[in-house]
Amino acid sequence: MPRTGPPDPTPGPTDPAQRDPVLPELREMWWETGVRARAQAGLFAVFSELPRLVWSALVVSWRADRIRTSVVAATTVGAGVMSAFGLLATQRVLVELFAGGPTADKVIAALPALAALAAVTALRAGMATAMGYAQNGLSPKVDREVERGLFEVTTAVRLEAFDADAFADDMERASRGADSTTDLVQASMNLLAGLAGVLAVAVAVVVVHPLLLLALLVATVPNGWASLRAGHLRYQTYAAGSVRRRRLWLLHRLMAERDSAPELRSYGLRGFLLDQYDRVMGVETGIQLALARRVTTTTTVGAAVGGIATAVVYVLLGLLLVDGQIPLAAAATCVIAVQSAQRSLAVVTFQIDRVYTEGQHFRDYTGFMTRAAEYLPTPPAATTTSTTQPLHTIHVDNVSLHYPDRDTPAVDQVSLTITAGQTVAFVGENGSGKSTLATLIATLRTPTSGTVGYDGRPAAGWDPDALRARIGVVTQEYHKWPFTAATNIAIGDITTAPSSQLIETAAARAVAHDMIKDLPHGYDTLLDRTFAGGQDLSGGQWQRITAARGFLRDADLLIMDEPSSALDPRAEDALFQAIRDRQGERITILITHRLANVRHADRIYVLHHGRLVEAGTHDHLMSTGGRYAELFTLQAAGYDPTPTTPQPRQPTTA
Numbered sequence: 001m002p003r004t005g006p007p008d009p010t011p012g013p014t015d016p017a018q019r020d021p022v023l024p025e026l027r028e029m030w031w032e033t034g035v036r037a038r039a040q041a042g043l044f045a046v047f048s049e050l051p052r053l054v055w056s057a058l059v060v061s062w063r064a065d066r067i068r069t070s071v072v073a074a075t076t077v078g079a080g081v082m083s084a085f086g087l088l089a090t091q092r093v094l095v096e097l098f099a100g101g102p103t104a105d106k107v108i109a110a111l112p113a114l115a116a117l118a119a120v121t122a123l124r125a126g127m128a129t130a131m132g133y134a135q136n137g138l139s140p141k142v143d144r145e146v147e148r149g150l151f152e153v154t155t156a157v158r159l160e161a162f163d164a165d166a167f168a169d170d171m172e173r174a175s176r177g178a179d180s181t182t183d184l185v186q187a188s189m190n191l192l193a194g195l196a197g198v199l200a201v202a203v204a205v206v207v208v209h210p211l212l213l214l215a216l217l218v219a220t221v222p223n224g225w226a227s228l229r230a231g232h233l234r235y236q237t238y239a240a241g242s243v244r245r246r247r248l249w250l251l252h253r254l255m256a257e258r259d260s261a262p263e264l265r266s267y268g269l270r271g272f273l274l275d276q277y278d279r280v281m282g283v284e285t286g287i288q289l290a291l292a293r294r295v296t297t298t299t300t301v302g303a304a305v306g307g308i309a310t311a312v313v314y315v316l317l318g319l320l321l322v323d324g325q326i327p328l329a330a331a332a333t334c335v336i337a338v339q340s341a342q343r344s345l346a347v348v349t350f351q352i353d354r355v356y357t358e359g360q361h362f363r364d365y366t367g368f369m370t371r372a373a374e375y376l377p378t379p380p381a382a383t384t385t386s387t388t389q390p391l392h393t394i395h396v397d398n399v400s401l402h403y404p405d406r407d408t409p410a411v412d413q414v415s416l417t418i419t420a421g422q423t424v425a426f427v428g429e430n431g432s433g434k435s436t437l438a439t440l441i442a443t444l445r446t447p448t449s450g451t452v453g454y455d456g457r458p459a460a461g462w463d464p465d466a467l468r469a470r471i472g473v474v475t476q477e478y479h480k481w482p483f484t485a486a487t488n489i490a491i492g493d494i495t496t497a498p499s500s501q502l503i504e505t506a507a508a509r510a511v512a513h514d515m516i517k518d519l520p521h522g523y524d525t526l527l528d529r530t531f532a533g534g535q536d537l538s539g540g541q542w543q544r545i546t547a548a549r550g551f552l553r554d555a556d557l558l559i560m561d562e563p564s565s566a567l568d569p570r571a572e573d574a575l576f577q578a579i580r581d582r583q584g585e586r587i588t589i590l591i592t593h594r595l596a597n598v599r600h601a602d603r604i605y606v607l608h609h610g611r612l613v614e615a616g617t618h619d620h621l622m623s624t625g626g627r628y629a630e631l632f633t634l635q636a637a638g639y640d641p642t643p644t645t646p647q648p649r650q651p652t653t654a
């Protein structure tokens with residue numbers, strides 16, 4: 001596929017075997033969307049999108065805090081009006097001072113206008129303070145409004161959403177969009193304030209003398225255009241350097257983070273990575289310098305054109321004065337007005353760029369919120385059940401699950417029934433669908449076809465929270481929560497705020513109690529090295545904590561997916577003893593490759609390529625000599641002291 005975008009700074013020979021090891025091309029980073037859009041957009045596109053963006057910023061701001069938004073709006077308009085009055089008062093003062101007669105009389109005559117000017121200036125300053133105060137208070141409220149909305153969605157969407165590649169990308173962009181909302185709101189308000197300033201000057205100038213409006217336009221438009229153009233080039237510069245930044249970001253992670261540190265040293269990757277760094281920096285610095293030259297040229301041209309335009313205005317004013325078309329006071333006011341308008345215009349051009357770039361990110365946010373709604377679970381029907389009786393039957397009926405972009409189903413027309421008190425095991429080779437089937441039974445995923453019934457009702461017939469509260473899941477890919485050891489266990493049933501005693505009992509069942517007691521602060525030890533005083537645990541120690549999490553809730557159904565893969569033999573034995581204690585009382589689904597641990601299961605289900613191929617007790621499955629018997633014998637052979645190990649069965653086509 002032809003490659004587009006900036007040139008690859010690290011090209012290598014075409015023969016893959018000969019090619020230098022180069023950094024991969026990273027996909028475009030979500031935080032660069034706004035800059036890239038601004039770099040590519042023409043001025044017309046920018047201006048046509050501005051009103052909509054400013055309006056959406058005002059709507060968010062209004063929702064977050066009506067009073068502060070009103071204060072900002074009122075003070076913005078007020079400050080503009082005061083600017084206009086200020087200029088008119090200045091002009092009155094100048095008229096009186098330039099009039100004929102003794103100086104003392106002229107000053108006395110100018111006093112009312114001077115007093116008005118002082119009042120207007122004080123009022124304007126007061127309004128600016130009120131606006132700043134309201135804006136500062138608005139930012140955290142806007143942040144909260146937008147960010148909470150995002151988290152409400154990201155924590156509620158169905159797990160399937162995370163399987164879609166586009167969704168994860170979308171979500172990353174949305175979180176950048178949420179962050180940029182405050183900037184969008186602030187930039188929009190500053191833009192409106194700047195525009196009010198420009199408008200005020202224009203109105204005041206027209207009141208003084210309509211011809212001065214022409215002078216004002218001549219003096220400000222070229223400057224405004226040059227600033228917008230320079231801004232455009234700056235964004236282009238930034239966008240052109242994005243490959244460099246992405247690669248540097250990757251190199252930074254590879255060279256400075258904890259995870260890669262051991263392999264970096266053991267494989268001696270230091271020189272290789274530093275070399276990559278030098279090559280990326282060398283090429284991209286050249287690109288940066290070339291673009292920097294263009295930006296400097298444009299800003300210089302802009303400043304020169306602006307300077308010439310201002311000079312033209314002053315000449316025009318001189319001619320009008322000499323011709324007697326305008327009085328001296330009006331000409332002097334115009335000079336002040338031009339300077340004031342140029343200041344406001346500088347604010348406007350800067351804020352236009354900000355509104356546009358932040359607005360792109362904000363659009364990512366609003367777009368995500370709309371798209372994510374498709375993944376929200378359907379609200380429970382009014383007839384849902386939430387009985388307090390323990391679960392007695394789980395009925396899996398012809399269930400299949402197809403992951404997106406996969407040709408074959410991960411679970412293929414599986415049917416089985418599990419009854420209260422049973423311990424059942426799902427076994428099979430890697431990728432045979434065990435974990436997927438477990439997530440379907442745990443209601444974490446919805447089958448593509450077929451149903452899972454709980455006490456005769458499909459999941460949709462249950463109050464989802466009530467049903468999920470009866471199910472405990474210890475996943476194979478558990479998460480290391482950055483909390484204390486106690487909280488790491490308590491999150492197994494966080495809504496009930498479990499007591500220390502319950503937490504310690506669960507830990508004891510998972511052989512974690514003594515290990516936790518030995519930590520520097522016992523159960524209060526923070527399990528995250530990124531915090532001061534935080535500790536990390538070994539893989540097996542983490543696994544004990546996650547098993548304790550599963551035991552904490554005395555769940556009607558406990559699913560344990562590879563709970564002992566990192567445990568030492570003693571801990572493994574104790575853990576499976578604790579799992580066996582549930583037998584006859586509650587339902588347990590066990591997924592493990594250590595088949596000695598499933599011998600006691602009431603029923604063993606063997607999966608192969610997503611299909612249920614065998615089912616029965618250990619003795620039954622061994623006697624039939626099928627896939628389970630083969631796997632079990634193969635594993636047992638590893639412990640057999642006699643030299644004659646049984647040969648594995650030839651693979652069969654399923």
Ligand SMILES: Nc1ncnc2c1ncn2[C@@H]1O[C@H](COP(=O)(O)OP(=O)(O)OP(=O)(O)O)[C@@H](O)[C@H]1O
Nearest residue numbers: 163403404406410429430431432433434435436437
């Ligand atoms: N989120 C996912 N998106 C796409 N495919 C997936 C996803 N999760 C699993 N799969 C695929 O589905 C199939 C079944 O995976 P599953 O994790 O259920 O297998 P398993 O039997 O639990 O494997 P293991 O013994 O290695 O844990 C595999 O082919 C796997 O690659």
